[in-house]
Amino acid sequence: MGPVVVFVPLDAAARSVGADDVAIAIVREAAVRQRDIRLVRNGSRGMFWLEPLVEVSTPEGRVAYGPVEAGNVGELLDAGMLDGAPHRLCLGKTEEIPQLRRQTRFTFARVGINDPLSVADYEATGGLAGLRRALGMTPQEIVTAVTDSGLRGRGGAGFPAGIKWQTVLNMPSGLKFIACNADEGDSGTFADRMLMEGDPFLLVEGMAIAGLAVGANEGYIYIRSEYPDAVATLSAAVDIAYLNGWVGPSVLGTDRSFDLHLRVGAGSYICGEETAMLESLEGRRGMIRAKPPLPAIAGLLGKPTVVNNVLTLATVPPILAKGAEAFRELGVGRSRGTQVFQLAGNIKHGGIVETAFGVTLGELVEEYGGGTASGRPVRAVQVGGPLGAYLPTSRFDLPMDYEAFAAAGAMVGHGGIVVFDETVDMSHQARFAMEFCAEESCGKCTPCRVGAVRGVEVIDRIIAGVDREANLELLEDLCETMVDGSLCAMGGLTPLPVRSALKHFPEDFEQVKAVPL
Amino acid sequence: MVSKTRSSYVPWSQERAVAIFERHRTERGALMPILHELQDVFGHIDPRAVDLVAEELNLSKAEVYGVVTFYKDFRSEPPGTSVIRVCRGEACQSMGAERLARHAREHLAVDFGGTTSDGAVTLEQVFCLGNCALSPAVLVDGRLKGRVDEAGFDELVAASRTEAR
Numbered sequence A: 001m002g003p004v005v006v007f008v009p010l011d012a013a014a015r016s017v018g019a020d021d022v023a024i025a026i027v028r029e030a031a032v033r034q035r036d037i038r039l040v041r042n043g044s045r046g047m048f049w050l051e052p053l054v055e056v057s058t059p060e061g062r063v064a065y066g067p068v069e070a071g072n073v074g075e076l077l078d079a080g081m082l083d084g085a086p087h088r089l090c091l092g093k094t095e096e097i098p099q100l101r102r103q104t105r106f107t108f109a110r111v112g113i114n115d116p117l118s119v120a121d122y123e124a125t126g127g128l129a130g131l132r133r134a135l136g137m138t139p140q141e142i143v144t145a146v147t148d149s150g151l152r153g154r155g156g157a158g159f160p161a162g163i164k165w166q167t168v169l170n171m172p173s174g175l176k177f178i179a180c181n182a183d184e185g186d187s188g189t190f191a192d193r194m195l196m197e198g199d200p201f202l203l204v205e206g207m208a209i210a211g212l213a214v215g216a217n218e219g220y221i222y223i224r225s226e227y228p229d230a231v232a233t234l235s236a237a238v239d240i241a242y243l244n245g246w247v248g249p250s251v252l253g254t255d256r257s258f259d260l261h262l263r264v265g266a267g268s269y270i271c272g273e274e275t276a277m278l279e280s281l282e283g284r285r286g287m288i289r290a291k292p293p294l295p296a297i298a299g300l301l302g303k304p305t306v307v308n309n310v311l312t313l314a315t316v317p318p319i320l321a322k323g324a325e326a327f328r329e330l331g332v333g334r335s336r337g338t339q340v341f342q343l344a345g346n347i348k349h350g351g352i353v354e355t356a357f358g359v360t361l362g363e364l365v366e367e368y369g370g371g372t373a374s375g376r377p378v379r380a381v382q383v384g385g386p387l388g389a390y391l392p393t394s395r396f397d398l399p400m401d402y403e404a405f406a407a408a409g410a411m412v413g414h415g416g417i418v419v420f421d422e423t424v425d426m427s428h429q430a431r432f433a434m435e436f437c438a439e440e441s442c443g444k445c446t447p448c449r450v451g452a453v454r455g456v457e458v459i460d461r462i463i464a465g466v467d468r469e470a471n472l473e474l475l476e477d478l479c480e481t482m483v484d485g486s487l488c489a490m491g492g493l494t495p496l497p498v499r500s501a502l503k504h505f506p507e508d509f510e511q512v513k514a515v516p517l
Numbered sequence B: 001m002v003s004k005t006r007s008s009y010v011p012w013s014q015e016r017a018v019a020i021f022e023r024h025r026t027e028r029g030a031l032m033p034i035l036h037e038l039q040d041v042f043g044h045i046d047p048r049a050v051d052l053v054a055e056e057l058n059l060s061k062a063e064v065y066g067v068v069t070f071y072k073d074f075r076s077e078p079p080g081t082s083v084i085r086v087c088r089g090e091a092c093q094s095m096g097a098e099r100l101a102r103h104a105r106e107h108l109a110v111d112f113g114g115t116t117s118d119g120a121v122t123l124e125q126v127f128c129l130g131n132c133a134l135s136p137a138v139l140v141d142g143r144l145k146g147r148v149d150e151a152g153f154d155e156l157v158a159a160s161r162t163e164a165r
Ligand SMILES: Cc1cc2nc3c(=O)[nH]c(=O)nc-3n(C[C@H](O)[C@H](O)[C@H](O)COP(=O)(O)O)c2cc1C
Pocket: A152, A153, A154, A155, A156, A157, A158, A159, A181, A182, A183, A184, A185, A186, A269, A270, A271, A272, A273, A274, A275, A307, A308, A309, A310, A312, A313, A488, A489, A490
């Protein structure tokens, strides 16, 4: 009998609650008991309430235990964990944990399964199939497959990926770039991080395919500095991809070349906006560029550039491997395929839910998420990051769908859902939206730069009960000005959380309270 | 690239700085990688580094300062032995991050961006660390921590102080 394979995630979130200590304890306790094990540090399955989640390979499949503390390990081994034996922390077969079983893992198929940096694991689980297929296709055929799949950008705006790629392909050949947006600045989102830590080769593969599709030989990944673990894993993955000839002068032994570089951000939310990201990649301040020209026409160094989010690019390899139809048949309306939703904040079962578009907000929060972590009733959820709307539970019937959300005055964005219980004060959340905008504005246009600072002051006066009616009117005017006069969505969308808080939770703006510090 | 753990910074050395510059000079948009590495090695962006970079990249000093001051990561002063970043993003707020942020400032008697008088800890605020299902989150010298309450924060500070000795 070979060694028992034991999995303990290396994902930063799992480590943040003690996965490293658990891994060390398992190695130590197994040695004490003279049990032969092979420890694999995998990505996370994305069920964070169960982290650190330990899995053991058995003839019947992987059996899960969690949440495990280092102090439980001796007892778990004595109970027979290495043979998949029952214990109060035993969750049964991992694949049958209800929240996981119901998901459709398309982009995240490999996250949590493999050692993220194992070339053998990657190829054994279907890795490189998309790239190999792409190498046998014409650029137009690749772009058409992406268009046919219905894939839309996962970074927030939901722009059809195929149309963007077609624009870049149609530009005269010459220097072109692929720029991956890995800035993931929205609060309540962590799917990009998990993918880069849990299946980084998939992103590398997606970028190489994008290069083949549009005729670009150079790619850049712009990753935020707040993700040190992801930076380390991804940079190792890029090195390994070069060593194995997946990228570099000859992609998989062909005459096509693709060079891939990593660039680290430096603590600026606005650098997640694509033109600010390009400025930053060029070594300047992250100031928004006026559009047009679109980056697809004149992007990095003025050259045609595909700018796509991590998940957009990582979804391309399985689309090519399984066919556009396999993706397109999932979803609703014009929101095709799956989305990697992220359940965050005050939520009992927080983490990743990858499922087809069309699932309702309520199903995600109540059924997958199990309600709040505090056990108090849900009062509000913010969907789509700091620029997204606050919604009350009466809107839980909304299907996750770009168009349905837009019609409800909200946005799906990058798919993050932040849950608040009844203790939340929505006037504080509205104030924070303005504070955040003031803090992160690039400063190029007055409605945003000055408007956000004024917004904080006006909300403070409303909270303090000073001339409430007049100040509410002033706030509405300010929002109007920001929406109409801002160059980008930072200033243009900040009124969304503010107005939605006012609209759905007016009572929170009515009593006099202390102004938050 | 990104300092993973508490770094032991070296005093300013023109030679070392030139070597960093040489390693990156042919890269596209070399300024950001250069500034990151300068800060990783020296702990902050020294005015002499600004002079060097401006001269070598053919930029004005004002342009280089403009970049250094635009990005919150770049410091003009050396940090404390430990850098603790408390998340104030909405997901963490929903789990008490504002209380934690207030506590952190009181406990360390500094504001965000400040360093304790003994030089042990620099406290910073950050908006999202990608740990939003295990809020509140804190980053201690590049190591992510989840579900950090006030008592947990004090322990992290105490551990940093012990490690520093
Ligand atoms: C203020 C602001 C912040 C943004 N932050 C991000 C981000 O962190 N990650 C991202 O992929 N897109 C972000 N976007 C969207 C990008 O501008 C762009 O639409 C996206 O990278 C395009 O890729 P996609 O089509 O694959 O989504 C942001 C937009 C704005 C206005």
